[in-house]
Amino acid sequence: MQRCRGGPAAANLWASMSTSQSTADVSVVGLGRVGLPLALSFADRGLQVIGVDNDAARLLAVREGRMPFQETGAQQLLERVHAGGRLELSERVADAARARQIVITLGTPSFSHIEIDMRDIRAALDDLLGVLTPGHSLILRSTVAPGTTDFVAGYLTKHRGFQIGEEVFVAHAPERIAAGRFLEEIDTLPCIVGGVGRRSGEVVGELFGVFGAPIVQTTPVQAELAKIWANILRYTNFALPNLLMMDCERSSANVFEVIDLINRDYPRGGIAQPGLTAGTCLRKDFAFSEERSAAPGMLLAVSRVNESVPLFLLEGIKRRLGALANRKVAVLGLAFKADTDDDRDSLAHKLIRLLERELADVAAHDPHVATPTVPFDQAVEGADAVVVATNHSEFREPRALAAIAERAAGDCLVVDPWNCWGAAQVFAYASELAALGTPS
Numbered sequence: 001m002q003r004c005r006g007g008p009a010a011a012n013l014w015a016s017m018s019t020s021q022s023t024a025d026v027s028v029v030g031l032g033r034v035g036l037p038l039a040l041s042f043a044d045r046g047l048q049v050i051g052v053d054n055d056a057a058r059l060l061a062v063r064e065g066r067m068p069f070q071e072t073g074a075q076q077l078l079e080r081v082h083a084g085g086r087l088e089l090s091e092r093v094a095d096a097a098r099a100r101q102i103v104i105t106l107g108t109p110s111f112s113h114i115e116i117d118m119r120d121i122r123a124a125l126d127d128l129l130g131v132l133t134p135g136h137s138l139i140l141r142s143t144v145a146p147g148t149t150d151f152v153a154g155y156l157t158k159h160r161g162f163q164i165g166e167e168v169f170v171a172h173a174p175e176r177i178a179a180g181r182f183l184e185e186i187d188t189l190p191c192i193v194g195g196v197g198r199r200s201g202e203v204v205g206e207l208f209g210v211f212g213a214p215i216v217q218t219t220p221v222q223a224e225l226a227k228i229w230a231n232i233l234r235y236t237n238f239a240l241p242n243l244l245m246m247d248c249e250r251s252s253a254n255v256f257e258v259i260d261l262i263n264r265d266y267p268r269g270g271i272a273q274p275g276l277t278a279g280t281c282l283r284k285d286f287a288f289s290e291e292r293s294a295a296p297g298m299l300l301a302v303s304r305v306n307e308s309v310p311l312f313l314l315e316g317i318k319r320r321l322g323a324l325a326n327r328k329v330a331v332l333g334l335a336f337k338a339d340t341d342d343d344r345d346s347l348a349h350k351l352i353r354l355l356e357r358e359l360a361d362v363a364a365h366d367p368h369v370a371t372p373t374v375p376f377d378q379a380v381e382g383a384d385a386v387v388v389a390t391n392h393s394e395f396r397e398p399r400a401l402a403a404i405a406e407r408a409a410g411d412c413l414v415v416d417p418w419n420c421w422g423a424a425q426v427f428a429y430a431s432e433l434a435a436l437g438t439p440s
C-alpha cells in the first residue's frame with residue numbers, strides 16, 4: 001500500500017494531461033447525494049466539470065441554483081459554483097467523455113435475493129463504450145461488489161480492445177463520506193484508490209489530489225473490500241445492541257442499564273446504543289459480501305436483526321396496549337438517520353406499514369424529509385402511542401417530550417429506542433417519564 005498527499009501541485013500536474021479535444025477536466029455521472037457534492041467540490045477547486053444525470057427535475061433544480069436535497073454547506077457551494085460558471089450539466093452519459101476523467105456515482109442497489117444490481121453502471125458503460133478514447137479514465141466512486149472494477153476494465157478491453165492502465169485508466173475510488181458531512185470530510189478523509197494495471201492508480205490519484213487529503217493506493221479488490229467492510233462493521237456494530245434490546249425485553253431487563261454495565265469503566269466494553277439501523281448504504285452493502293461469502297448467512301443474520309427492530313417495537317406496543325385497531329400511533333421521524341432529509345430505505349416506513357397492517361391510525365411527522373407528513377402537534381394530539389423512529393435533534397429537546405405529555409392521550413406509551421430524553425426506557429408511559437423527572 002502506498003500513501004501520498006495530493007494538493008495544488010497534483011492539480012497542476014493533472015491539468016497538463018488534458019488534450020485539446022477535452023472541453024472539461026472531469027465529468028461526474030449521477031448527480032445524487034454522492035455525485036452532486038463531489039461535482040460541486042471539483043468545480044470549487046477550479047476544475048471545469050460536466051455533471052450528468054437523467055433526472056430532468058434534478059438537473060433543473062441544479063440549473064436554478066437549488067440543492068435538490070440537504071447537505072451541510074452545499075447550497076452556498078452551489079451558489080458559488082454557479083457564479084464561477086465551472087459546472088456544465090447534461091442528460092446524456094456520452095457527454096461525460098468530453099472530459100478526460102469520468103467519475104461514476106450511480107446507484108448500486110442490491111437485488112432482494114442477495115446479488116449486486118449493476119444495471120445503472122452497465123447502462124452507463126454501454127453509453128460510454130463508443131466514445132471512449134485513449135487517455136480517458138473511468139473511476140467507480142459508487143460502492144461495488146468485489147471484482148466489479150476488474151469487470152469494468154475487462155468489459156472495456158473486451159469491447160474496445162483497450163489496454164487498461166496504459167491507454168485507458170480504470171480505478172475504484174470509493175466514497176466513504178457520511179451524508180451531511182461531505183464538505184467537512186472531502187479535504188481530510190484518506191481517499192482510497194484501487195487502480196487497474198500500471199498507471200490507473202497514479203492518474204486517478206492525481207485527480208482526487210485536488211482535495212489535498214491523503215491518497216492511499218491499493219488494488220481494486222482491496223479498495224472494494226475496504227469500502228463494503230467499513231459499512232458491514234457499522235451494520236454489525238448496531239445489530240448487537242439491537243439484539244440485546246430484544247433479549248432484554250424477553251428477560252424483563254433494561255437494555256440501557258445493561259449497556260451501561262458493559263461499558264462503564266471497562267476497558268473492553270464499547271457496545272453501541274440500539275436504534276433503527278438501515279439507509280441506502282447499510283441496508284444493502286452487506287449483500288455485496290454475502291452474495292459470495294465463505295460463511296453464507298452470517299451477515300444475513302446481522303441484517304435480519306436490524307430488520308426485525310420495527311416488528312419488535314410493534315409487538316412491544318401491542319403487549320402493553322393490546323390490539324391497535326383504531327388506536328392512534330404517532331411516528332416521529334421518517335429519515336434513516338438523525339438530521340438528514342434522506343428517508344430512502346428507512347425502517348420508519350417499514351414500521352408504519354406494520355402498524356397499518358394492525359389497522360392502527362398512523363400519524364407521521366418529520367421536519368426534514370420531502371415525503372409529506374403532518375405537523376408535530378397534530379401527529380401527537382390524542383396519540384395512544386408515540387414512537388421515536390429517528391433521533392432528529394428536534395425530538396431530543398425536552399420540550400418535545402413535554403409536548404407529547406401535554407397533547408397525547410393520558411396513558412400514552414412513549415417508545416424511544418434511541419433514549420432521546422435520557423429516560424433509559426425503550427417503552428415507558430408518559431406518566432412514568434414524568435415521575436422519573438423528565439419534563440411532562
Ligand SMILES: NC(=O)c1ccc[n+]([C@@H]2O[C@H](COP(=O)([O-])OP(=O)(O)OC[C@H]3O[C@@H](n4cnc5c(N)ncnc54)[C@H](O)[C@@H]3O)[C@@H](O)[C@H]2O)c1
Pocket residue numbers: 029030031032033034035052053054055058093105106107108120123124141142143144175176177178179280281
Ligand atoms: N448516499 C450516501 O451517503 C453514500 C455514501 C457512500 C457511498 N454511496 C454509494 O454511492 C453510490 C451513489 O449513491 P447516492 O446515494 O448518491 O445515489 P442517488 O440515487 O442519490 O444518485 C444516483 C443519481 O444517478 C442518477 N442516474 C441514475 N441512472 C442514471 C443514468 N443512466 N444516467 C445518468 N444519471 C443516472 C439518478 O437520477 C440520481 O440522481 C451508491 O453506490 C451508494 O451505495 C452513497
